[in-house]
Amino acid sequence: MTEIKNAACVGGGVIGGAWVARFALAGIDVKIFDPHPEAERIIGEVMANAERAYAMLTMAPLPPKGKLTFCKSIEETVKDADWIQESVPERLELKRGVITQIDAAARPDALIGSSTSGLLPSDLQAEMKHPERMFVAHPYNPVYLLPLVELVGGKKTSKATIERAMQGVEQIGMKGVVIAKEIEAFVGDRLLEALWREALWLIQDDICDTETLDNVMRYSFGMRWAQMGLFETYRIAGGEAGMRHFLAQFGPCLKWPWTKFTDVVDLDDALVEKIGAQSDAQAAGRSIRELERIRDENLVGIMHALKSGNGGEGWGAGKLLADFEAKLWANAKKPEADLGDVKPLHILDTKVSAAWVDYNGHMTEHRYLQVFGDTSDGLLRLIGVDLEYVRDGHSYYTVETHIRNLGEAKLGDALYSTCQLLSSDEKRLHLFSTIYNAETKEAVATAEQMMLHVDSKAGKSVAAPAKVLDKLKAITEAHAGLPTPEGVGRFVGQKR
Template identity: 45%
Template structure:
């Protein structure tokens, strides 16, 4: 099966936070971008989101030809995908909606174009069942902000050709991303399952009056979060075991796993809990706008990425390490 790997035209269906992020990343990589979203005012919001992201993309480095002017917003799905070399759908997480969308996308797309979905948990075998060419349909699940964070989880469904997964990985890598091949179809894939466990515990701590939203965020950003930016959980715990490494860590701290520290079942989302979380985050945001916080976040991410790249170079490590 022939598929396109060297892409020139990127199609984005859905122009919300994630879709806008894909558009910004594709434009920064010097591609022509076609975008479609049926929501009122979608084009205006999309162009505003790209403009807000562009300073951060300039800091990390633009590819030759990169320009927001290469974005064209169109009125139909067919106009969006017909000439695209690669297609990324970022519609809301409703299976019936994705079933209908991908049936339409698959019929209008070029026969050698890979079709990706940004879904964060729906399984490709389920929502690609009505696609004309399920063999070239994959999931490419990114992380916000898509235009800066490199991770993208990639997997296929039961009828996806292995060559399509390989091609998608190559395409995402060409966009400066770090593709993570998900070995099995499981709800939530890998990263969101880990984040969901942390999110549940955070809600329990707020619900039980142990800490405010700001205090919980401080516990992450001044502790484990600093390590997580360059070293994951398993390697971090390997170092915690000293010279004997992970074996000693497991022997020393493994028994603590039996202690009732965590509550893996989510708390009931009562009105009181929702209001407590909303009030806490409103205090954290203060008088700052969301767009200004996005720019602050992007500045921090680009600074962290640059610092990690510099440290890797000094230690003889590669981007993939």
Template identity: 55%
Template sequence: MTDIRKVTVVGGGVIGGGWVARFLQNGIDVDVYDPDPEAERKLGGLLDNARRAFARLIEGPKPAPGRLRFRASLEEALAGADFVQESAPERLDLKQRLFAQIDALAPPHVLVASSTSGLLPTELQAPMAHPERLLVAHPFNPVYLVPLVELVGGQKTALQAVERARAFYASLGMKPIVIAKEIDAFVGDRLLEALWREALWLVKDGIATVEEIDDVIRYSFGLRWAQMGLFQVYRIAGGEAGMRHFMAQFGPCLQWPWTKLTDVPELTDELVDTIAEQSDAQARGLSIRELERIRDDNLVSIMRSLARSQKGAGWGAGELLNAYEARLRGGEGDTKAEPLRLHRASVSPDWIDYNGHMTEFRYLQVLGDATDAVLFKLGLDKDYVAGGHSFYTVESHIRHLGQAREGDVLAVETQVLAADAKRLKLFHTISNETTGTVVATGEHLLLHVDAASGRAAPAGEAMAARLEALARDHGALAVPAAAGRRVGEPV
């Protein structure tokens, strides 16, 4: 984690609001300056959706949210700031005036990042007395979920500033990519612009509607791009011969007059009306906030699925999500004489059965994830498993004591009942975080095993010491009354 604890966000629109949500959900205090009198109201709905999405995305412990304050002036907002994120409208003159003001008000060590989607940082930093601290940090919407941020330095940007920003954004669960050279629109938007130009021609020429074009993307290469990007997808398309074969086979096609990428259709009133009307029809009456929630739910599902791929190691955005959750778990549950509080879960719509309650196997999923959090705390990670050892669950006893419904946040407390070099016995209590009602308990016996033989084996010295220390610490706690119960035993 970095030493940045308070961020000033200048501009609270869609992108600025996304940054506010990303910072708050990582426990960072945020002061917002936006002259729009409706800014606080508009941001409220976005933050509601962001909180909902983050609760579903991160299944383990989460930081306490940061504090949000709206400020009437730029000077008030900058007081005590460790970092500035500018997200004002895309006008060079406006941004230059803002950066000159920020430069005069904020101490020289405070980094200043612009969310611009295409303006060059060298032009943005021109009026600043301390241009070495300014860089572009271009995110993608929704900022609170999509992890990529493009970092671009200007001619006078210090390399140290870029590295500090890279470390900061990485600590937020993002994927910072440092762009090697300044270029208009950077990398992501240049790729999007190429597709967007071609799509506008297809609509203008009456070849496809906006919904049909979106369907082509989301039912085909969009699925591949989500987890492998462009070049790796084409590498696979080359078969066993790989990329060289693909380039040899399809390279000549680039000379064919298929596309109109060098030409842009005029955005006449007729074309704008056509696109707007088709887009309205495509939305089928759903509001922007409703569409945001659908988009967010889908993004969460994709990233969580990627996190569970490759035998739990994750792939692409899923691998990044696993690393982020591991960092969030790292500092939890260190109080010795208290149960561990390592896992929280939000009940999502796909967890609900025909009765409107959380379906039975999801209880086991929550308990299993809580067990995994304990094992991670003990040091069972990819390297440990690669070394040939792991833990296997050999017995489980679940008591269903209450109902969980969509939107509930479930918190798990874990007590170690016993542990030695071969055995670990855990007792989990799942509670509704809002009401405190106990929803379920789970008692589990795990064995430390040699993965090659699949048989119980003593843990190594370091792991055995951690097991025994945790059992010793929890020995001071009262044994739960339900521990050791058999199935069907009277309450």
């Protein structure tokens, strides 16, 4: 397994800048070359968007952000890099020249990816000394949120390169798909182009306006495609007889008049103006920034929804996110280090997500209990009660909770939680958790909880096994030296 430690981005802009963000937010140092006088500002803006989006997307703690260095030459930018990503404008001569320069200055084993959305990798690698490590890595806007990367090799690209590239994009939370043969525009842009061409005809011929067309997509098949794509959706449409039945049934209509819009529309001034005006009307005065914010929050929401899909196992982009988070958790600072310490365990670092707030931007009541639940889950993992343990049929269930709301958490606030064990026995676990604002260090809420070890199939409480109780006892004993926190044993409405 190849690990990317240093990345280089040649060409900033919206795509290059988002690659910078993907690398840096995964903890990788990035060197950047872009002669544009405003490159630092532009990349800074993309980075800010990406950080905001990641803060909502990923509940797991991110590693310390990678260092960004702006360089004066391609040579300086790429010489130490493990992965070099080229994102200069879409002109064959320009791209080929830049890639040839990168090739000359980079380590022979460094990977070189191109962000091209349509040029053939064979054409791009034509003049390289080490063409076998060059490939297309084509992402989709917004690159900091959409996980797809089309990986396309040219005639001279080695199989090992594509395998290493798959590992690389996985490391930064993206989804690599390998395109078997190089063609112009690869797979995604082919499909986009086909639909786009048809859409332009529909507007040109006044069959509908842009808002109606968008509504047709987002109230119907857009939601199908967000989760299953085309073929799996049609597989279902074929019923138990499946895909072959579907093809037999719907194949003939390929030859119906439905397919007449295959010519290319003439995108003259009149059509551009028509589409522009309809699009203005549709936006109803919303700025691009505002639309971006709405889009990004929707994308986060969709991915979160897919993360709970497939009976909690996760599905599609949601499964990818869950896997990425599992890795982040595995790499995060372990609270195990504090196990013997006479202080509450630091369990969780998180942020107030857009999905967690009301219209005022305040964290909703039940989200506090969600953080407390994640905190007790974190404690349970420390004593060996993890997903596998739960699947084997035992778990701890919460039977009683007392919450005090002491302050307010707002959208984007960084929070952390601690947990103190008050007592434990064979079946019971009595704990006290606190959520703090990471900046002010003030307690936002506390929860006192009683949990019971259960046989979840039989639905009754049973003693926990020795391997769990030993760990539990060690923490309980360490915490016996701590003062009882304020609020323990309190009932609702009790005078202070």
